[in-house]
Amino acid sequence: MKWNKRKFIDRTMSFFTAACVVIAIIPLLSILYIVTINGISAINLDFLTQLPSPVGEAGGGLGNAIQGTFIVVGIACLIGLPVGILSGVYLSEYGDNRFGRFVSFVADVLTGTPSIVAGIFGYTFIVLYFGSFSAIAGGVALSVLMIPIVTRTTEESLRLVPGSIKEASLALGIPKWKTTLYIVLSTARSGILTGVLLSIARISGETAPLLFTSFGNMFWANGLDQPISTMPVQIYTYAITPFPDWHAKAWAGALVLIILIMILNIGVRFVTRRKYGV
Amino acid sequence: MNKLKLPFFDRSKLSGDFIFEAVVGSFAFGIIILAFLLFNELFIGSELSRNTFGLSFLTTSTWDPVNEIFGALPFIFGTIVSSFLALLIAVPFSLGIAIYLSELAPEKLRAPLSFIIELLAAIPSVIIGLWGIFILAPFIRDQLAPPLSTYLGFLPLFQGPMYGLSMLTGGVILAIMIIPITSSISREAILTVPAHQREGAIALGATGWETTQIAVLPYARSGIFGAVILGFGRAVGETMAVTMVIGNSPLISASLFSPSYTMASVIANEFVEATSKLYISSLVEIGFLLLMVSVIINIAARILVWKLLRVEGGGRA
Numbered sequence: 001m002k003w004n005k006r007k008f009i010d011r012t013m014s015f016f017t018a019a020c021v022v023i024a025i026i027p028l029l030s031i032l033y034i035v036t037i038n039g040i041s042a043i044n045l046d047f048l049t050q051l052p053s054p055v056g057e058a059g060g061g062l063g064n065a066i067q068g069t070f071i072v073v074g075i076a077c078l079i080g081l082p083v084g085i086l087s088g089v090y091l092s093e094y095g096d097n098r099f100g101r102f103v104s105f106v107a108d109v110l111t112g113t114p115s116i117v118a119g120i121f122g123y124t125f126i127v128l129y130f131g132s133f134s135a136i137a138g139g140v141a142l143s144v145l146m147i148p149i150v151t152r153t154t155e156e157s158l159r160l161v162p163g164s165i166k167e168a169s170l171a172l173g174i175p176k177w178k179t180t181l182y183i184v185l186s187t188a189r190s191g192i193l194t195g196v197l198l199s200i201a202r203i204s205g206e207t208a209p210l211l212f213t214s215f216g217n218m219f220w221a222n223g224l225d226q227p228i229s230t231m232p233v234q235i236y237t238y239a240i241t242p243f244p245d246w247h248a249k250a251w252a253g254a255l256v257l258i259i260l261i262m263i264l265n266i267g268v269r270f271v272t273r274r275k276y277g278v
Numbered sequence: 279m280n281k282l283k284l285p286f287f288d289r290s291k292l293s294g295d296f297i298f299e300a301v302v303g304s305f306a307f308g309i310i311i312l313a314f315l316l317f318n319e320l321f322i323g324s325e326l327s328r329n330t331f332g333l334s335f336l337t338t339s340t341w342d343p344v345n346e347i348f349g350a351l352p353f354i355f356g357t358i359v360s361s362f363l364a365l366l367i368a369v370p371f372s373l374g375i376a377i378y379l380s381e382l383a384p385e386k387l388r389a390p391l392s393f394i395i396e397l398l399a400a401i402p403s404v405i406i407g408l409w410g411i412f413i414l415a416p417f418i419r420d421q422l423a424p425p426l427s428t429y430l431g432f433l434p435l436f437q438g439p440m441y442g443l444s445m446l447t448g449g450v451i452l453a454i455m456i457i458p459i460t461s462s463i464s465r466e467a468i469l470t471v472p473a474h475q476r477e478g479a480i481a482l483g484a485t486g487w488e489t490t491q492i493a494v495l496p497y498a499r500s501g502i503f504g505a506v507i508l509g510f511g512r513a514v515g516e517t518m519a520v521t522m523v524i525g526n527s528p529l530i531s532a533s534l535f536s537p538s539y540t541m542a543s544v545i546a547n548e549f550v551e552a553t554s555k556l557y558i559s560s561l562v563e564i565g566f567l568l569l570m571v572s573v574i575i576n577i578a579a580r581i582l583v584w585k586l587l588r589v590e591g592g593g594r595a
Contacts, residue, residue, distance in 0.1 A: 010485035014382045020374030021383075021391055024461070027454045028398045031409045083312075086305035094299050095306070103306045105580070106313045112508070112576035113569065114515025115403075116542045117320065120565040123549070124319045147312060177298030205402025208517040208542070212549045232404045236518065239408045247412070254405045265400045269393070 032258070039255025042248045048256070052218055052234070055243050062253050064220045065234040068135070071221055072214050072230055073204050075139025080146035081196060087147075088154025088192075093180050095155075104155070110148040115208040118144040122213035133227040138214025142203040149202065153195025157188040190272045201264035205257060207232035231257050316569070324563035326556055335563060341528050341544075343552070348560040350567070352528035356445070356538040360520065361513035363449030363534070368456050369506055375457070376464035376502070381490045392465065399458035407522030410451045415442035415523055418450065423535060434532040441525075446534040448524035452513045460509035463583065467501025468494055504582030511575035515568060517542040541568055 046061050053060025091104050122141030127133055161184050169179040185192070215227040216237060231253055238250035327335065331348060338349030375395060379388050419442035426436045440446075471494050479493040495502075525537020526547060541564045552558045 006485055006488065010487040013487040013490075014378070017374040017378035017382055020371045021378055021395070024371055024375055024395055024398070024454075024457050025391075027409075027414075028394065028401070030413065031401060031406065034409055034413055035405065083305050083308050086302045087309050090299075090302035090306040094303065099303075100306070103309050107309050108580050109573055109576045110309070110313055110316075112511050112515070112572045113316070114517065114542060114565075114572055116515070116517040116545050117316070117565050117569045117572070120323070120545065120549070120562055121316050121319050124323045124562065125315065144312065144316065147309065151309060175294050177295050180298070201400060205400075205404065207402070207404040208546055211546055215550070232402055232518075235408065236404050236522075239404070239411060239522065250408055254408055257402060258405060261400055261402065262397075265397065 035251060035254045035258055038248070038251035039253075042252035043255060047249075047252055051220065052229075052249075055241075055246060060249075062231065062234055062249070062256065064217065065229040065231045065253065066256065068214070068217070068221055068228040069204060069231045071135055071224070071228060072138040072142065072210065073200060075136060075224070076142035076146050076203055077200065079139065080143035080150060080199070083143075084147045084150025084199075085154050085192065085196075087151045088158060089180060089185070091151065091155040092158035093176075093184065107148045107151045110144075111152065113144065113148075115145060115206050118142070119209040119211060119213055122209060127213060130225060132225065133213065133215035135214055135221065135224045135226065135228040138210045138228065138230065141209035141213045142206060145206065145209065146199050146203050149199040150195055153199070154188075154192050157191025157195065158184060160191060161187045194268050194272050197264050197268045201261045201268075204264075205232055205261055207236050211236075320562055320566040320569055324559055324566045326559035327563040330556060331560075335560070336567075339528070339530060343548075343554075343557050346554060346556050348556070350541065350544075350560070350564055352530050353539055353541040353544050353564060354567075355530050356448075356524065356528075357514055357540040357542070360445060360448045360452055360524065360538065360540055361510055363445070364452030364456055364513045365506065365510055367450065367453035368460055368509060371453075372457050372460035372464055372505070372509070373502070375461040376468055376505075377490055377495075379461075380465050380468040381494060382486050392462065396458050396462055398454070403455070403516065403518040404522075406451065406455060407519035410447065410519055410523040411443075414451060415444075415447050418442065418444075418447050422446075427535070435534050438531075438533045438535050440535040441537070443523055443525035443537055444535050445524065445531075445538040448520045448538065448540070449534070451519050451523050452516055455516060455519060456509040456512045459512055460505050463505035463508060464498070464502045467498040467505060467583065470501065471497040500582045504579040507575055507579040507582065511572050511579065514575070515542060515572050517546050521546050 046059055048061060048066065049063045050059065050061035051064055052062065087103065087107070091100055091107075094100065095104060118141045121144055122137045126137035126140050130137070165187060166179055166184060169183045170176065174183075210230050210233050214230055214233070216233050217227045217229040219229075221228050235250050235253040235257065238246040238253065241247075327348065331338075335348065335350055336354065337351055339351040340347045340349050341352065342348070379392050379395075383391065419440050423436075423440040423446070427440070430436045475493040475497055476489050479489040484492060520540055521543035524540060524543060526539050526543055527537040528539045528544075529536055531538070545561050545565055549558070549561050552561055
């Protein structure tokens with residue numbers, strides 16, 4: 001009797017905790033399903049290549065927003081990747097001192113920066129300085145979010161490189177900097193790449209930092225010092241209007257963005273797993 | 279021989295290493311500069327507002343851009359209530375998920391299920407908001423709110439009309455968004471519990487749940503607490519999805535059915551339209567408060583999680 005009761009509790013708790021997992025997965029499935037159902041009908045070649053059309057007018061697309069997202073994310077990468085990767089190298093290979101631990105701590109705390117705060121930073125630091133919303137300001141705001149992620153993932157992947165490999169290289173008389181550049185970095189290549197791609201996936205979907213940095217634009221990009229359209233901001237703009245045909249475009253834009261991000265997320269893990277058999 | 283070769287060899291090695299270390303070190307220093315700039319820009323940017331309103335900025339609730347009187351209390355209220363509501367919903371679920379995926383689930387299911395849950399964190403906030411406007415808000419308005427007001431309507435929490443965009447919707451959407459981080463960090467904390475803890479309980483005849491209850495959870499407590507705090511930090515800083523479903527009215531109401539407004543939302547909505555210097559400065563001050571809260575939360579959480587990982591040395595290979 002007593003034994004049965006304990007077993008019953010065990011089963012019940014297994015059931016309830018499993019139910020938590022199922023319930024948490026429902027919103028994910030619902031989002032993927034709804035975005036696909038609502039988005040698929042509005043997607044065609046025009047949608048991917050044309051400029052937005054005014055309300056009520058058929059056709060038009062998000063071509064400029066797709067172009068703009070690539071440009072702004074590209075700028076963020078130009079700033080964020082060198083800083084993030086090299087800082088990660090420092091933290092992993094030379095960072096075992098007070099300064100290194102402090103940098104590591106600061107990077108950790110920066111990972112929690114609210115995205116809207118990065119937007120304000122982009123505004124006061126770049127927009128006010130140049131006097132106009134710009135692609136560059138958007139890229140800078142996104143890089144604030146990207147740098148700590150890339151730094152931490154690079155540091156972690158480098159730490160996974162076995163000490164014996166480094167020692168073998170040093171024993172051959174190869175200086176530490178060459179060992180780090182040619183042997184440690186290339187061993188950790190796939191881990192660093194994974195971190196980089198996941199950070200790109202993360203910032204590609206960010207809206208808040210772009211609202212008042214890259215702002216928005218109904219035309220093709222015409223210069224990095226000009227406001228530029230991006231997918232997340234365009235989706236937001238369409239979503240909060242009362243027009244059903246713009247809602248349809250928001251869904252279609254969401255589908256494009258979600259496909260892009262899912263490819264990065266699932267693809268990256270698949271590739272690295274197959275290559276290294278982890 | 280030796281004397282001739284060694285210094286030359288050493289010097290070249292030293293200079294190459296020295297230059298490389300200096301280069302990567304200066305990039306690492308860049309991170310500290312970035313943190314300083316972030317703090318500095320928001321501190322300077324909010325100076326006008328801080329000097330004009332002082333502490334009353336935090337305690338008054340008039341938000342009047344026309345007469346340039348700004349008090350952030352409704353937004354602080356909205357952020358705190360929506361974030362706590364999110365925690366209230368998300369923490370039990372996250373704990374359940376973490377326990378199931380680290381202790382009770384069949385081995386084969388653990389990795390794929392964790393991956394799927396973490397995938398939720400990869401969905402952009404704006405898309406969750408879009409889903410929130412058209413799916414979640416109507417669902418809460420039509421399915422969840424009527425029974426709540428029928429059975430619990432005597433509580434001030436569930437009174438008044440419900441139009442879908444409300445504090446309740448904001449809290450639910452935040453809960454959905456913080457479940458991935460809270461559950462995955464709790465799971466990590468549970469995974470660092472050494473195997474001998476579990477083995478001891480199992481050897482005494484404990485069932486799977488009893489093992490979790492007696493041997494695992496007390497051990498992982500501080501890590502789980504850190505996970506909850508990090509989830510709170512996420513909820514406080516989350517912008518787009520909440521902005522799209524919380525209704526954006528600066529009200530301080532006891533009812534969860536009433537629309538509300540958060541600190542992040544007011545920045546997102548009004549920054550571009552803010553024309554006067556004082557208006558912008560007030561919004562920057564709200565951003566500065568958000569930054570400070572997130573820094574404090576992250577430091578606290580890192581200390582809790584880090585201490586646990588350090589002391590136990592990590593249970594995972």
